[in-house]
Amino acid sequence: MQVFFVETDIYMKYDFDDEKVTPLWKKIVKEVLIWLICIGLSILAAYLITHYALEKTNMPDDSMKETLSQDDSILINKFSYKIKEPKRMDVVVFKKENSTDSNYNIKRIIGIPGDTVKIKDGVIYINGTELKETVKTDVMTNSGLAKDGVTLAEGEYFVLGDNRNECEDSRFSGVGKVTKDEIIGKAWIRLNSVSIISELNRIDEEEE
Secondary structure, rough: OOOEEOOOOOEEEHHHOOOOEEEEEEEHHHHHHHHHHHHHHHHHHHHHHHHHEEEEEEEOOOOOOOOOOOOOOOEEOOOHHOOOOOOOOOOOEEEEOOOOOOOOEEEEEEEEOOOOOEEEEOEEOOEEEEOOOOOOOOOOOOOOHHHOOOEEOOOOEEOOOOOOOOOOOOOOOOOEEEHHHHHEEEEEEEOOEEEHHHHEEEHHHOOO
């Protein structure tokens, strides 16, 4: 296709079909820019996932035995509690403020904000009503701070290890009440022997 322009009686010819092919250097620059953008997006996605969605950690001790064992590899769901509140019986990962220990703590939520948790003769009472356990645990021999009852304010949680007689948890001053701000996320998946943690060590209906 050819088009003719008239300017001061001079014919100027422009052939659209004969337009120059993009120079090689422009193609190279374009490819480099695309790769840089892809790399930048990958780094951003990795940052967002690590800081706001998922994180891997290890079970630091045997305080959650028989549910989790020391050195089990745990995937933390850090996004879950951005959209909903922690609930009773969730296994959570937390780190106490001002703690010098670099390890995370992993325990099960027993009391939620507004609850009064009392432990008597190894039995847990929530607001005066016996808690129906959903996981297998040993009978507690030490009520600790919950002997006379622990009342939880807004944003406070009472946690216990499933290995009730071999752990430090909210019954003891070294841990005490756990605040929402101290909770890193929900212990979601056991990676070394892949399982959903909330499904582990549960009491079967026929055992109740």
